[in-house]
Amino acid sequence: xxxxxxxxxxxxxxxxxxxxxxxxxxxxxxxxxxxxxxxxxxxxxxxxxxxxxxxxxxxxxxxxxxxxxxxxxxxxxxxxxxxxxxxxxxxxxxxxxxxxxxxxxxxxxxxxxxxxxxxxxxxxxxxxxxxxxxxxxxxxxxxxxxxxxxxxxxxxxxxxxxxxxxxxxxxxxxxxxxxxxxxxxxxxxxxxxxxxxxxxxxxxxxxxxxxxxxxxxxxxxxxxxxxxxxxxxxxxxxxxxxxxxxxxxxxxxxxxxxxxxxxxxxxxxxxxxxxxxxxxxxxxx
Amino acid sequence: xxxxxxxxxxxxxxxxxxxxxxxxxxxxxxxxxxxxxxxxxxxxxxxxxxxxxxxxxxxxxxxxxxxxxxxxxxxxxxxxxxxxxxxxxxxxxxxxxxxxxxxxxxxxxxxxxxxxxxxxxxxxxxxxxxxxxxxxxxxxxxxxxxxxxxxxxxxxxxxxxxxxxxxxxxxxxxxxxxxxxxxxxxxxxxxxxxxxxxxxxxxxxxxxxxxxxxxxxxxxxxxxxxxxxxxxxxxxxxxxxxxxxxxxxxxxxxxxxxxxxxxxxxxxxxxxxxxxxxxxxxxxxxxxxxxxxxxxxxxxxxxxxxxxxxxxxxxxxxxxxxxxxxxxxxxxxxxxxxxxxxxxxxxxxxxxxxxxxxxxxxxxxxxxxxxxxxxxxxxxxxxxxxxxxxxxxxx
Numbered sequence: 001x002x003x004x005x006x007x008x009x010x011x012x013x014x015x016x017x018x019x020x021x022x023x024x025x026x027x028x029x030x031x032x033x034x035x036x037x038x039x040x041x042x043x044x045x046x047x048x049x050x051x052x053x054x055x056x057x058x059x060x061x062x063x064x065x066x067x068x069x070x071x072x073x074x075x076x077x078x079x080x081x082x083x084x085x086x087x088x089x090x091x092x093x094x095x096x097x098x099x100x101x102x103x104x105x106x107x108x109x110x111x112x113x114x115x116x117x118x119x120x121x122x123x124x125x126x127x128x129x130x131x132x133x134x135x136x137x138x139x140x141x142x143x144x145x146x147x148x149x150x151x152x153x154x155x156x157x158x159x160x161x162x163x164x165x166x167x168x169x170x171x172x173x174x175x176x177x178x179x180x181x182x183x184x185x186x187x188x189x190x191x192x193x194x195x196x197x198x199x200x201x202x203x204x205x206x207x208x209x210x211x212x213x214x215x216x217x218x219x220x221x222x223x224x225x226x227x228x229x230x231x232x233x234x235x236x237x238x239x240x241x242x243x244x245x246x247x248x249x250x251x252x253x254x255x256x257x258x259x260x261x262x263x264x265x266x267x268x269x270x271x272x273x274x275x276x277x278x279x280x281x282x283x284x285x
Numbered sequence: 286x287x288x289x290x291x292x293x294x295x296x297x298x299x300x301x302x303x304x305x306x307x308x309x310x311x312x313x314x315x316x317x318x319x320x321x322x323x324x325x326x327x328x329x330x331x332x333x334x335x336x337x338x339x340x341x342x343x344x345x346x347x348x349x350x351x352x353x354x355x356x357x358x359x360x361x362x363x364x365x366x367x368x369x370x371x372x373x374x375x376x377x378x379x380x381x382x383x384x385x386x387x388x389x390x391x392x393x394x395x396x397x398x399x400x401x402x403x404x405x406x407x408x409x410x411x412x413x414x415x416x417x418x419x420x421x422x423x424x425x426x427x428x429x430x431x432x433x434x435x436x437x438x439x440x441x442x443x444x445x446x447x448x449x450x451x452x453x454x455x456x457x458x459x460x461x462x463x464x465x466x467x468x469x470x471x472x473x474x475x476x477x478x479x480x481x482x483x484x485x486x487x488x489x490x491x492x493x494x495x496x497x498x499x500x501x502x503x504x505x506x507x508x509x510x511x512x513x514x515x516x517x518x519x520x521x522x523x524x525x526x527x528x529x530x531x532x533x534x535x536x537x538x539x540x541x542x543x544x545x546x547x548x549x550x551x552x553x554x555x556x557x558x559x560x561x562x563x564x565x566x567x568x569x570x571x572x573x574x575x576x577x578x579x580x581x582x583x584x585x586x587x588x589x590x591x592x593x594x595x596x597x598x599x600x601x602x603x604x605x606x607x608x609x610x611x612x613x614x615x616x617x618x619x620x621x622x623x624x625x626x627x628x629x630x631x632x633x634x635x636x637x638x639x640x641x642x643x644x645x646x647x648x649x650x651x652x653x654x655x656x657x658x659x660x661x662x663x664x665x666x667x668x669x670x671x672x673x674x675x676x677x678x679x680x
Binding site: 115128205208257 | 547
């Protein structure tokens with residue numbers, strides 16, 4: 001039983017962590033919390049099921065197309081819901097614009113796909129064991145994403161450019177960096193990561209339109225706990241969230257599990273407002 | 286110009302003749318019946334199935350000459366699975382269209398909003414929704430239910446577990462919706478009254494991707510049957526899949542969604558669907574030897590000849606839809622279209638022979654479906670929208 005709680009807790013935690021990373025990548029590039037992150041996860045599952053099960057495409061092609069779909073939605077988010085409100089960031093209009101876009105896509109999926117959860121294909125035709133692919137796939141996806149992002153940010157020129165606009169947008173532009181292009185690229189990367197979360201966790205979460213709000217909420221918790229923009233913090237907080245949620249599901253039951261999760265969330269934020277791994281921003285006054 | 290007595294009499298006779306002619310013309314106008322199905326939206330699968338039966342019945346009534354020469358006209362307002370739109374539709378039907386009677390809504394959430402509204406206008410209403418409080422002869426004297434209540438649904442499942450399967454230790458679970466938690470709260474005491482021991486009781490988050498810990502706890506508690514109450518196909522399929530993965534040979538008995546195509550589509554193996562027994566209704570089921578009653582067989586033949594699809598829906602939905610306009614037509618043929626007279630007729634209705642079930646009402650009981658026709662079926666026997674009776678029922 002403990003093994004089951006740990007396996008599913010870590011696996012779900014990895015999905016939450018990936019959604020949190022998608023939040024962070026978008027936040028770093030634009031200082032905007034895009035509430036389309038959960039929708040990206042939902043789209044990963046739905047597109048994967050659409051391409052592989054309904055259209056009968058090979059798993060590898062379905063995987064690439066699902067991630068490409070997420071990337072395209074990321075770019076659309078930047079153009080439609082983020083760029084128009086960047087000038088008035090202090091009014092937090094992005095909350096409304098990104099939530100509205102997320103809701104539109106969610107409802108469209110419900111109408112065109114299904115209001116019922118649909119099956120997600122088994123990606124590898126291997127026998128089911130305790131440490132099944134539905135558990136290790138999200139873990140692998142999370143590990144690959146975090147290593148990939150570290151390599152990108154620390155060892156490539158374009159990665160430095162991402163960091164530059166994240167650190168100081170105005171200075172980066174003054175140096176001639178293509179800020180808009182980099183921002184769109186960040187949203188595309190975030191889109192692909194979000195879709196990867198839904199695709200890797202597809203067998204657990206199924207291809208279901210209502211996964212969007214669930215992932216939007218639970219994906220935001222590691223962002224807040226791990227420190228905004230801090231991917232390592234998001235992964236640690238995501239894993240803890242998954243484990244805590246599964247343990248709470250088991251110990252106190254479904255109705256109170258969410259209450260337990262958000263109680264801990266509030267208590268942690270009261271104790272450490274910048275998150276477990278976050279550092280407070282100094283502002284000159 | 287002066288008018289002679291003869292002219293006055295002649296014009297008086299002409300006026301009288303015109304006035305008398307009016308009801309004769311009105312009598313040929315169609316009789317309007319309000320209809321509030323959810324044809325679109327998240328809860329539309331029921332409404333779409335019911336609609337197939339309703340349309341066939343209205344066609345047959347009108348082809349046979351209608352009601353005393355008047356055609357039956359359905360005034361349809363799609364509720365879009367939304368209680369607000371259902372209320373708007375009901376208000377328009379009663380105030381704008383002035384319908385004689387309303388069938389629907391067909392989902393409980395919408396009916397909870399519509400029933401009190403129709404009660405205020407004293408419009409006769411027939412609906413098939415299960416929530417217990419949706420009929421009350423004192424509060425809603427013109428509202429009748431031609432389907433079972435939740436109590437009857439739970440009662441049939443409980444009887445099957447305790448009396449037919451002879452299981453004494455039961456796990457009762459649900460999702461965290463209002464329907465789920467209310468069902469567990471209602472059915473657990475009923476089970477205990479029947480002498481069963483509820484060894485595990487819980488409300489599980491339907492989004493929880495791994496139910497193995499829950500099922501292990503049920504197993505450790507000694508459960509001999511699992512009774513899940515939910516309309517969420519994802520949640521129910523996870524319970525069935527987990528039971529299969531664990532190799533736990535325990536029956537799952539409960540809500541009709543256990544037997545739905547959506548649940549089946551989410552199963553890892555079709556073998557896992559064995560020993561799963563959802564609710565259903567005896568008149569529209571196959572007996573253990575694979576037959577149906579004569580009444581139902583004749584109905585299925587009519588559906589086939591009318592080229593009505595049965596494979597993607599459930600037979601009981603179509604049958605329920607088919608019976609409803611026929612019941613309304615019978616009432617109108619007998620007593621006319623006045624609301625009070627229709628209510629008076631329905632209050633005395635005895636064993637209306639529907640395909641879905643024999644419906645009876647009394648002035649004190651507006652729940653018309655008989656207890657004994659609520660049964661359990663084998664989920665994996667689904668064929669053309671109908672199921673085989675679960676083991677233990679006599680033919």
